[in-house]
Amino acid sequence: MPRKADHDQRRRQIAEAVWRLATRGGLEDVTLRQVAAEAEVSVRLLQYYFGTREQLLLGALEILNDDAEQRARERLAMLGEAPGMHAIVRGVLLELLPLDEERRNRHLVYAAYFVRFLTDPALAKVAHDAPRALENLVADLIAQGQETGQVPRTIDAAAEAAFLVAGAEGMQSSILLRQRSAEDAVAVIDHQLARIFTTNGE
Amino acid sequence: MPRKADHDQRRRQIAEAVWRLATRGGLEDVTLRQVAAEAEVSVRLLQYYFGTREQLLLGALEILNDDAEQRARERLAMLGEAPGMHAIVRGVLLELLPLDEERRNRHLVYAAYFVRFLTDPALAKVAHDAPRALENLVADLIAQGQETGQVPRTIDAAAEAAFLVAGAEGMQSSILLRQRSAEDAVAVIDHQLARIFTTNGE
DNA sequence: ATTTTTGTGGTGCGATCGAACCATAACTCG
DNA sequence: CGAGTTATGGTTCGATCGCACCACAAAAAT
Known part of the structure; x- marks a missing residue:
């Protein structure tokens, strides 16, 4: 039962793999195959959830930004x-x-x-x-x-x-x-x- | 007559190509072929003057550092x-x-x-x-x-x-x-x- | 119940990558 | 002049790249 939250969670799982690889070796280590391996999914899934590599980089950054904003809001509220x-x-x-x-x-x-x-x-x-x-x-x-x-x-x-x-x-x-x-x-x-x-x- | 200065000048010419490509698209655009094209030399020459790609990145950075130090010294002296x-x-x-x-x-x-x-x-x-x-x-x-x-x-x-x-x-x-x-x-x-x-x- | 959407895997193709190999000018030094 | 170092070009190989194509299961919508 693919609830809508599942879709976002999968995207997040993949995005986190992008982040880890980017921090380790820069964007040149963020290849479709390496991200797939790091996220433990198939390459096909990356394409399904994000499309092209350029869109993957963009999407992973957007999710990171949303994260940052939310966390900052939480911390300031604290x-x-x-x-x-x-x-x-x-x-x-x-x-x-x-x-x-x-x-x-x-x-x-x-x-x-x-x-x-x-x-x-x-x-x-x-x-x-x-x-x-x-x-x-x-x-x-x-x-x-x-x-x-x-x-x-x-x-x-x-x-x-x-x-x-x-x-x-x-x-x-x-x-x-x-x-x-x-x-x-x-x-x-x-x-x-x-x-x-x-x-x-x- | 390969004076010793020629060698350094060639290395500088190649290093500058590395810099240009790096500023444009990051290190992932710094491939042997692209650097060779940008510097207008053959791929073989890159290998001759710098060796492996990792050594090329390192060498280009060292030259950049030397440059920075010298220029800073000049400007401060001025x-x-x-x-x-x-x-x-x-x-x-x-x-x-x-x-x-x-x-x-x-x-x-x-x-x-x-x-x-x-x-x-x-x-x-x-x-x-x-x-x-x-x-x-x-x-x-x-x-x-x-x-x-x-x-x-x-x-x-x-x-x-x-x-x-x-x-x-x-x-x-x-x-x-x-x-x-x-x-x-x-x-x-x-x-x-x-x-x-x-x-x-x- | 069947049609449509959504999710998942595998595989293959053309391009490009880094690096090694082979060849040979050109200049230096004996 | 000849031996040896330095400088240069071209080519090829195996690996990897991004991406498109094909197939199929599972769930949703009708």
Whole structure:
């Protein structure tokens, strides 16, 4: 009895195989045969569920994006009710870091796709334009903090937001390369937040 | 008359073809045949000058690294004599950004190699561990600025250096994806530098 | 009950891949 | 001049690639 959930689950199973192979050896290891073996299905099934290889890469990325959005939403909701601006901004920035195996792998998959984002129009549309939205969100939060007196008026909200998001993204790479520990990165971010939010929120 | 420089020049010619293909379609487009066509030499020559494909990828990366180091040195030397700490730190940070086509392409090549750095030991050794050294350099420069009164004593040199370098690296990605203009990125960095260096150097 | 949709496997074809092999210019050094 | 190194081209082989084609079971819809 093929319920509709089964179809999605199968696609997810295959997509996860794509992710694993991509993180291991880049997109060039993501061949139909290797994905089939990794997902323990037949090559024919890949074609049935995704079609061509290009569509497989695209589909696996879309599923990854949906995953990321949902997990981020969950984690931010876990902050509890009525958190201070400081805590919200901190939560948003930490979401950019590969703090657990799941996020680490996700960022590695993005890295494997990266160059394609620039040349492949189909991938570019799905690509990670989230940072820009995040930056505006952080800027708004800082501006709100200025209204409530948690942030000095002398702070340039937009410029600080841009640098906070960029800093988090920059440390993401060095964490992936294991040049820096996740704890280090969090400490560096907290140092900047302490400068901007002079009074502790909540 | 095969002077020794000819040999290196041929290797460079081939390496440049590797770079172009890698920036266009990732490492999976870097096949022996395609590189040969792009460099306008025979496949046999690739094997002669680099050996196996794995060695070709490694060699092209080494040449790229040497290039980057030399160009960076040149640009920093062009700052003139006895520049202030502020100018030096600014020069170091801007070197991380893809401000011209040459640096843009170089960063794209690194992006294409990225996932391999984590799994391939040979590539990992050559990989970009420069950031860590840069971070220490920036920290030292800020500390020197404190000695000469250009930087307030309340500044945490190490933490600020880490965030400056991370911020520059983070904006590098968004510039590559054309989500942000190079001028924007420079302005954001200058805003942070103005906060740290309260008196103008020199 | 039978027709249609959905899910699954296998297999084969043409293209391309990396790498090895064979040949031979051209230049260097004795 | 001759021996040897360096530089270059062409070709072929086995493996793998993406993908299309054929067949069939199981469930859904009619």
